[in-house]
Amino acid sequence: MATNTVQAVIFDTDGVITDTAAVHAAAWKQLFDSYLEQRARAQGGEFVPFDPGEDYRRYVDGKPRYDGVASFLESRGISLPRGAPDDPPSDNTVCGLGNQKNLFFVDHLRTQGVEAFASTVEFIHELQARGIHTAVISASKNCKEVLEAAGVLDLFEVRVDGVVSAELGLAGKPDPAVFLEAARRLRVSPADAAVVEDAIAGVEAGRRGEFGLVVGVDRTGHPEELAARGADVVVSDLSELSVDDSGIHTRA
Numbered sequence: 001m002a003t004n005t006v007q008a009v010i011f012d013t014d015g016v017i018t019d020t021a022a023v024h025a026a027a028w029k030q031l032f033d034s035y036l037e038q039r040a041r042a043q044g045g046e047f048v049p050f051d052p053g054e055d056y057r058r059y060v061d062g063k064p065r066y067d068g069v070a071s072f073l074e075s076r077g078i079s080l081p082r083g084a085p086d087d088p089p090s091d092n093t094v095c096g097l098g099n100q101k102n103l104f105f106v107d108h109l110r111t112q113g114v115e116a117f118a119s120t121v122e123f124i125h126e127l128q129a130r131g132i133h134t135a136v137i138s139a140s141k142n143c144k145e146v147l148e149a150a151g152v153l154d155l156f157e158v159r160v161d162g163v164v165s166a167e168l169g170l171a172g173k174p175d176p177a178v179f180l181e182a183a184r185r186l187r188v189s190p191a192d193a194a195v196v197e198d199a200i201a202g203v204e205a206g207r208r209g210e211f212g213l214v215v216g217v218d219r220t221g222h223p224e225e226l227a228a229r230g231a232d233v234v235v236s237d238l239s240e241l242s243v244d245d246s247g248i249h250t251r252a
Contacts, residue, residue: 005191005192005212005247006132006192006193006194006212006213006247006248007132007133007188007192007193008132008133008134008135008183008186008188008192008193008194009124009127009132009133009134009135009193009194009195009196009248010134010135010136010137010179010182010183010186010193010194010195010196010211011120011124011134011135011136011137011156011196012062012136012137012138012195012196012197012198012199012202013136013137013138013140013143013146013147013161014062014138014140014146014198015061015198015199015217015219016117016120016196016197016198016217016238017116017117017120017121017136017147017150017152018114018115018116018117018146018147018150018152019114019115019116019117020109020114020146021056021061021198021219023105023108023109023112023114024056024060024061024105025052025053025056026052026104026108027101027102027104027105027107027108028050028052028055028056028060028068028072028101029049029050029052029056030101030104031050031097031100031101031104032049032050032055032072033049033050035092035097036048036049036050036076037049039078048076050072053220055072055075057199057200057220057222058075058200059071059072059075060072061198061199061200061201062139062173062197062198062199062200062201062202063139063172063173063199063201064139064162064165064172064173065098065101065102065139065140065141065162066082066085066094066095066098067172068098069094069095069097069098069101070082070094073094080092080093080094080097081093081094082094082095083095083096085099087099089103102141102142105142106142109142109145109146109149113149114146114149114150115150116150116151116152117237117238119237119238119239120238121152121155122238122239123238123239123241123243124155126242126243127243128155130243130244130245132243133157133158133186133188134155134156134157135156135157135158135159135160135182135183135185135186136155136156136158136159136160136161136182137159137160137161137178137179137182138159138160138161138162139161139162139165139172139173139178140161140162141161141162141163141166142162143159143161143162143163144159144161144163147159157186158182158185158186160178160179160181160182160185164178164181165177165178168181172201173199173201173202173204173205174201174202174204174205174208175205175208176190176205176206176208176209176211178205179195179205179206179209179211180209183209183211190209190210190211190212191210191211191212192212193211193212193213194211194212194213194214194215194248195209195211195213195214195215196215196217196238197214197215197216197217197226197231198216198217198218198219198226200225200226200229203216203226203229203230203231204229204230206230206231207229207230207231208230213232213233213248214230214231214232215231215232215233215234215235215241216229216231216233216234216235217234217235217236217237217238218234218235218236219236219237223236233250235250239251
């Protein structure tokens with residue numbers, strides 16, 4: 001795989017730049033296990049815990065927080081009122097549960113910290129040395145704090161995160177809106193830009209946005225799913241990619 005038309009690369013945050021996917025998965029598990037256990041006790045049903053592997057990857061990874069809540073609950077046949085973004089975490093609404101998840105995530109972040117993948121940082125430096133622009137996107141409103149904690153905020157010319165998406169009313173992945181906005185701010189055509197994503201929804205968004213190159217980063221052992229959703233190439237780590245005058249390549 002190679003392309004010589006890439007003028008910019010747009011990176012997802014969690015699981016691509018920073019090793020925070022596990023932190024998000026832990027926060028989601030804490031949220032849903034608590035909710036599902038309480039629901040099972042109240043209704044006399046079976047408690048089936050949240051799977052931080054399959055459930056996280058299929059229903060919440062890469063999506064805006066409230067969409068992730070609704071998607072997982074739907075998978076369990078549960079329907080709750082949407083509520084409003086200012087719902088307290090104690091409310092049994094989609095937004096209330098989403099706000100509770102955010103509290104869990106921030107607590108995990110403060111106690112565990114976060115690190116950037118060294119191979120991703122190295123790849124970004126390679127891109128920038130050749131004049132290729134870089135942007136970062138995230139569904140999370142905590143994106144800036146995560147990047148600052150990892151010491152990589154200054155690596156990107158443009159950031160389109162959950163805060164920006166809320167301000168502009170951008171749809172969440174798999175809609176390509178966040179990627180298209182990042183490309184617009186970089187002043188490049190999607191056809192001349194690459195997307196780097198680890199989430200199924202993110203890869204699908206890159207393909208829907210008709211980006212010139214969609215790279216799937218598989219850290220969970222499911223490369224076929226990323227390829228099926230539209231990844232041009234799937235790698236397990238960005239150390240498998242290189243860039244030279246002829247474009248971006250997979251290493252031999």
